Amino acid sequence: MKAKKVIAEAEARKIHYELGIRHPSEIEVHLIATSYGAFVRERNLKGVDGLLVRKGKNAIISVRNSIPEEGKKRFVIAHELGHYFLHPQARQTDMLMKDEVDRLSYLQSHEELEANYFAAELLMPCDMFKLALNDCDPSFAEISRLANLFQTTLSATAIQYVKYTQEPCVFIISKNLGKPWFFVREDFDFRVESRDKIHAYSVTADTIKNGCKYDRANDVPAGVWFRGYSDSGKDYITEETFVLGNSGIAYTLLWVHDAI
Numbered sequence: 001m002k003a004k005k006v007i008a009e010a011e012a013r014k015i016h017y018e019l020g021i022r023h024p025s026e027i028e029v030h031l032i033a034t035s036y037g038a039f040v041r042e043r044n045l046k047g048v049d050g051l052l053v054r055k056g057k058n059a060i061i062s063v064r065n066s067i068p069e070e071g072k073k074r075f076v077i078a079h080e081l082g083h084y085f086l087h088p089q090a091r092q093t094d095m096l097m098k099d100e101v102d103r104l105s106y107l108q109s110h111e112e113l114e115a116n117y118f119a120a121e122l123l124m125p126c127d128m129f130k131l132a133l134n135d136c137d138p139s140f141a142e143i144s145r146l147a148n149l150f151q152t153t154l155s156a157t158a159i160q161y162v163k164y165t166q167e168p169c170v171f172i173i174s175k176n177l178g179k180p181w182f183f184v185r186e187d188f189d190f191r192v193e194s195r196d197k198i199h200a201y202s203v204t205a206d207t208i209k210n211g212c213k214y215d216r217a218n219d220v221p222a223g224v225w226f227r228g229y230s231d232s233g234k235d236y237i238t239e240e241t242f243v244l245g246n247s248g249i250a251y252t253l254l255w256v257h258d259a260i
Helices: 002-019 029-035 070-086 110-123 126-132 140-150 154-164 203-209
Strands: 038-043 048-055 058-064 093-097 169-175 181-183 214-221 236-243 249-256
Touching (some): 029 038, 070 110, 070 154, 126 154, 154 181
Antiparallel strands (some): 169 181
């Protein structure tokens, strides 16, 4: 899968090179699609966020018009472009199911993962993203700033942030305190504990139970999230939580202190 990831990201970088894109403001995904023979339109789609239909060397990309975030619409288009470039022989029609976009989950097929890797690199290219990073502690404020700069979703930007920041951190998504999905980069030195529910001592649990939308960074015992540590010990990590409206979905950012 690593080789496919490299290929997907290289294909996205090739597009930037061919079109002379050098700044985030120039990443106009509709125009990129048109430049390569893919027409983008918004439609009243049911149960799917995006739809790619090929005809020869051309294609039509349909995007669900009720998607509220412009960043998510951009990612849907970039994702379908990933299929267009990477999987030309796979199928004539590709459907992106609702709410499956902009995560890099092991539950997705290889083709879906490759399309997401392509989309992330197309919208938030490595060189530009690294250049845009501020020298500061990890935070959702920093991730939100980057999301605004690249016009991407908070979750997709958080994944890219974890990949490229110098700080060892983890991005986690959970719903109603159930089994979390998490993203870490390959050289991360700690193992996230795979639990069926979010630990009661976590900032995330407190935030959801108290009906809050956001809880600033707080220190919690490392064992709340990591294997090999006590949940009442002296080793601490920093946890920050952001809750999406009334959906029960929580975004969690963990930051590891040098001391542990």
